[in-house]
Amino acid sequence: GLTIVEVEQKIHDLLQEQAKTWLPIKRLMTTPVRTVEPNTTIKQTERLMTQYEVNALPVVSAKGGFMGLATREAVQKALYHKLATHPIEHIMLRDIFAATPGTPFDEVQQHMVERNQRIVPVLDHDQVVGIFSRTDLLRAMHQALPSQAGDVEPSAGAAPSATVVPTPTLRTSNLHKQLANRLPPPLLTLLQTIRTLADTQEVAAFLVGGFVRDFLMNIPNFDLDVVVEGDGIGFGKALAQELKAEWTIHERFGTVSITIPKALNIPQMHHLDIATARTEYYEYPTALPTVERSSIKKDLYRRDFTINALAIRLNRTPGELLDFFGGRRDIKDRIVRVLHSLSFVEDPTRVFRAIRFEQRFGFQISKETQHFIQQAQTMELFHRLSGVRLGNELIHILEEPEPAKGIQRLSQFKLLTFIHPKLQWKEPAPTFFASGEKILAWHEVENARSGTERWLLYALAWFESLGKPELVKTWKRLGFPQRITATVGEFLQAQPTLLRTLNRKHLAPSEIYDLLTPWPKELVLFLMAKAQSKPTIHAAMERIRDYLTTFQHVAITVTGHDLEDM
Template identity: 40%
Template sequence: IGDKLNFPVFIVGGVVRDLFLGIENYDIDIVVEGDGIKYARELSRSWEGRIKSHEKFRTAVVILTDGFKIDVATARREFYEYPAALPEVELSSIKKDLYRRDFTINAMAIQLNQKHFGKLIDFFGGQKDLRIGIIRVLYNLSFVEDPARIIRAIRFEQRYNFKIDRATEDFLKKAIDDKLLSRLGKKRITEELIIILKEENPLKSLKRMEELGALKYILPEVELDEDTVERFNKVKDNYYFWKRNMSDEKIELWVIYFCCLIRNLKKSQIQRIYKKLIIKQKSLDKINNCYSNLDQIIKMISQKNKISPSVIYLKLKCLPNETLFLAIAESNTNIAKERIKNYFNKYKKESLYISGKELKELQVIPGPIYSQILNKLLCAQLDGEVKNKSDEIRFVKNILYERNKK
């Protein structure tokens, strides 16, 4: 398509980096010397996809029929009016486009045009820095123009077990000392924090941020004390138990780690953290649920006294999976693991033989009483009091008989 339009076309950024590192990466970014939106239109047409474009930045996203996305950008330079500002954009060459990127290891490209297919474009020594394990900025104002790169530098350093090069670390420390992270918008801070909490070992990056003095700008009030470190380690230890035994039950791992960070904080301290972030309501509800209910659930689920299946079901059914995961991790007892495993694999999957149809045949007037009867019936089934359809009908008749006596 690039040859047809006479545009030089390149695949760039993280996917090129991870190709050299032997890491799977399906986050495809394409840069076009010419008109990125025009190229994206042709690409989406040939692959029967659709396109979302952003005229101001000359970028587009091609969305294929299976939902796979390809980001397409016009080669450009960016100018920052002030630190942490949104960039002003002008069209440019692939060299200048790569120069605006955060680190040398992310400033490589591979050409896709037929004549030069597979040619590596590496003006700034990215391949060498990958080989020796160095995180290096391309110019000394990099952190000033975009302070989020402070967090990204730490994340890449810890993810790949690399080292931030000495000059880059000096620039980074100066930017932290100048409090440039405080100029970042809530949205950017939240995005970068969530990416770190989704890392395989987020604690490494958080510790490095604390060491460099960056953490207080992202998570004021949070200290990585022994309790917090132990919680993080327990999450890691129990994640494989969850995946092995409750693989169908989805969890947001970053939410779990976030809960670990605020676990010992007062509500007023948590509110100060919330003021710096923009967390989606669904995730926020899970976090608040963990904070409010976790101790009570751990106490209930860890007790040695016998608990009936119906009680476990009723106590757990309205709780998010993240709260139940943390209950397993923090209780660290086999009895808690077994009860929560049974809740997901047995109690939650129980179904009744009868439904509203049979209740209607028993001349029960439709209304809230239907759900009340069916809930009682489900609890009876969980506890082994009813075992088949005739048992269930008999159980319902007894309920109705008792109600009519009153």
């Protein structure tokens, strides 16, 4: 049996456990709550926050209905970017967890931790009746701590039994076993080398970015990025020397790019990037970032989307997954979400990346993130982007396995006008894209190491409707490679004649060779896709295929000396 003391302790423990479950948030929330309306300017909102000494204000409609949350962090970023006169609804958070007065404390706590949400509005029939902040959380935790006498200190206005609050625990997971089971031994050996060096130099090293995202999605990815809390350049140089590898230093960003030696036996991996953990800020909207050394958390916070803001610790507690912003949850829910409301203000090219990831993985851009895309358009941020940065993002989209989906999504968001006012997504481009995919698939089978720039075929099919002068002008503005922009105008002019000639009844292999040799192979593939889409010039398609598979590879073995000897 149990002693009296043991029975008392058991009852006390049970009461504590019950308190975790049923303690309603209305017993702990702050009330009354100051609010602002959606048309309040960002500058006015900042003044109200200072006046009332708060870090967040709920945004409510004229009828008092909850619309979103304005945070001091977002307000300060907006003021930095000279957006003082814009309405607060442009930058308020919409996709947030909201409690009701009866929501249990532990549920609120769990959402705050998992979503990295600092403030939770408490709603009663869509009306804001309270706010629960991290300050309230700390106060509740303090009240739960035993006093020197061993008792539980009661909160103001609450019964003693209702004050027992569980200490929040961040849900972490360790991927050490999964890494060991799924990665090839040579790659594990490389990670062990990084781990040992990090321990020796007494720095913390982390795998970050796309590798972590894809690992959680069970997608093979050998494009590794390592972030070091400390001197990333010094660490990268030491690692390169350890691996007997060549390296390149990028001082501005505090990074080292290491060329992976063949001796490591990781054929899928060509280079490894080592970076210093850093934070960044933007001098003005659409500017390139200025970077400063920082912590891993701030390094992850500067990234584009939650699914890319994940890290795996390589040393000290190897395999620990760091998820400060809910990236793993968003992967599970198949969501693309920005980390803060001014993400697209700082870098509008992130919109194009959002679409690229959405279509690549079959995800959905969150409703809140879609709203921020619309606000970026309202603020006319895309007009300030340099053509080269815009062109780079378009090339990335066109290099995707199914680029038509990305272009269609750009059209749905009404973003094509920022590329060119007359650029559209309509026939015959979609049909040509489908034909182009088949041509490229065939060509890649026939020429496994051809290094074809897939995007070029699609770009030509898409922009062709602009006509030669506008196409060439636009491609130059977008910074497309000069070797192409210098040729594409001439090619478009020659295209009808080329197809007619290639479709002639009698044509010698040497004539086919002479017709097609002057053009880059991507333009020849474009010509083949054009011929395939027109049954009346089927012969032209067959001849282009013969050229790509046979004629272009024929080498002349007879020399002038041979002719002299005859």
